[in-house]
Amino acid sequence: xxxxxxxxxxxxxxxxxxxxxxxxxxxxxxxxxxxxxxxxxxxxxxxxxxxxxxxxxxxxxxxxxxxxxxxxxxxxxxxxxxxxxxxxxxxxxxxxxxxxxxxxxxxxxxxxxxxxxxxxx
Numbered sequence: 001x002x003x004x005x006x007x008x009x010x011x012x013x014x015x016x017x018x019x020x021x022x023x024x025x026x027x028x029x030x031x032x033x034x035x036x037x038x039x040x041x042x043x044x045x046x047x048x049x050x051x052x053x054x055x056x057x058x059x060x061x062x063x064x065x066x067x068x069x070x071x072x073x074x075x076x077x078x079x080x081x082x083x084x085x086x087x088x089x090x091x092x093x094x095x096x097x098x099x100x101x102x103x104x105x106x107x108x109x110x111x112x113x114x115x116x117x118x119x120x121x
Contacts, residue, residue, distance in 0.1 A: 001072075002064030004085075005057055006093045013056035015100040022107055022116050028062040031096060035063070035071060037120065038099025045079040050097040058096075 008016070020030040038046075063071060075091050076083055083091065103120065110119045 001068050002061040003058070003068060003092065004089055005060050006089055006096075007055040008058050008093070009050040009097060010054045010056065012050060012097050012100050015104045016056075018107070019100065019103050031058060031062055032067065033120070034099035034103055035092065035096045036099065037102050038095035038097070039071070039074050039078055040099075041102050042078055042095065042098060045081075045091070046094050046098055048094060048098065050094070058093075063092075 016027055016030050016034070019034065020027050023030065023033070025033075071092065072088060075088060075095065078095075079091060106119050107116055110116060
């Protein structure tokens, strides 16, 4: 099991690049961190719509096997309902977008002495 292709907003793509550069990780890891953060900061289901501009494709299989299963169950637990495959990927994308914006805000608000990696926790 793995994620299928998802379309990230243009702003989301810019934030992914910023986060990847700040953390010195590759884009797939930045996306997984954003998904985890999006789930962590949410309280229940989110219905925010992140649109506008060109869309960037998150490739297949960035999140796979045990990681995918873990995120799937965290999302099901967070939304508190059973989800089919299409709904799961829709929520996964929304949590990624929310997590990216949260990470961007943390990065903007940290002081020069703070370590971004520690600020994320």
